[in-house]
Amino acid sequence: MRTAFLATQSRLNELTSIPYIDQDYGDLDFSDQPPFPQGSILIKVAILKSVDIDEDGSRQMCTANVIVRYWIDKQRLDTSNIAPDDMRTRSLDYYDITEAIHNKLQGFSTEEIDRFSRESQVLEDRRDNKMVMRYVYRTSFIQVTGN
Numbered sequence: 001m002r003t004a005f006l007a008t009q010s011r012l013n014e015l016t017s018i019p020y021i022d023q024d025y026g027d028l029d030f031s032d033q034p035p036f037p038q039g040s041i042l043i044k045v046a047i048l049k050s051v052d053i054d055e056d057g058s059r060q061m062c063t064a065n066v067i068v069r070y071w072i073d074k075q076r077l078d079t080s081n082i083a084p085d086d087m088r089t090r091s092l093d094y095y096d097i098t099e100a101i102h103n104k105l106q107g108f109s110t111e112e113i114d115r116f117s118r119e120s121q122v123l124e125d126r127r128d129n130k131m132v133m134r135y136v137y138r139t140s141f142i143q144v145t146g147n
Contacts, residue, residue, distance in 0.1 A: 001045045001064070004141060007110050008043050008066050015100055018070075028071055028130060041101070042069045050143070059144050066116065066137045069124075070101055074131040098133045105137055114140045 009021050017039070024042035027034045034040075044067040050060040077091040102118065109115040116137040124132040 001047065001143075003112050004045045004064060004066055004139065005043055007108075007113050008045075008068070008105070011104055011108055012041055012043075012068070012101065015097075015104060017097055017100070024067065024069060028069065028132060032128065034071075038072045039097075040071060042071075043067070044069075047143075053142070057145070059142055061140060062143050063138070063140045065119065066105075066139060068101065068105065068135040068137070069132050070098060070135075071130050071132045074129050077131065094131065094133075101133075102135065105135070109139075112141055 005023060012018060012021050018041055020036045020040040022036065022040070022042060024044040027036070028042065046065045046067065047062045048065055049063040053059050053061050072094060077094070078087050079091045080088070083091070098121075102121065105116050106118055107115055116139050119136040119138050121133065121135045124134050126132060
C-alpha cells in the first residue's frame with residue numbers, strides 16, 4: 001500500500017497548482033478548518049481483494065482502489081448565471097484542475113503498480129463549505145510479506 005500511495009503522490013506532485021498532497025486521515029470530514037490549504041489533494045489506498053500467488057502466502061496479488069480527494073472552499077465560488085463573467089470563469093477553473101488530476105492518473109502505471117483505471121468521479125454532497133471532488137481508481141500490485 002505504501003508503494004501505491006507514494007507513486008500516486010509523486011505523480012500528482014507534477015501538478016504545480018496543487019499546494020499539498022498527503023494521506024487522507026479524514027481531516028476534511030472531521031474538521032471545520034483542515035490543517036492544510038485549500039486546493040490540496042488527499043489520498044487513501046484500500047485493498048479490495050487479495051489472492052495468494054505463492055504456496056506459502058508470502059506474495060499476494062492485491063486489487064486496490066486509490067481514492068483521491070481534491071478540495072477547495074466553495075464560498076469563494078460563484079458559478080450562477082447572474083455572476084459577473086470574470087467571476088464565473090475563475091470559479092469554473094476548478095474543473096480545469098479536476099480534469100488535470102484525472103489526466104495525470106488515468107492509465108498511470110509503474111513497474112510495481114498496474115495501470116490506473118477510473119471507476120468513478122463524483123462531487124461529494126456536503127453540509128459544509130468544502131467542495132470536494134472524489135475520484136476512485138482501480139489498480140493492482142503484488143504485495144510481499146515478511147514470511
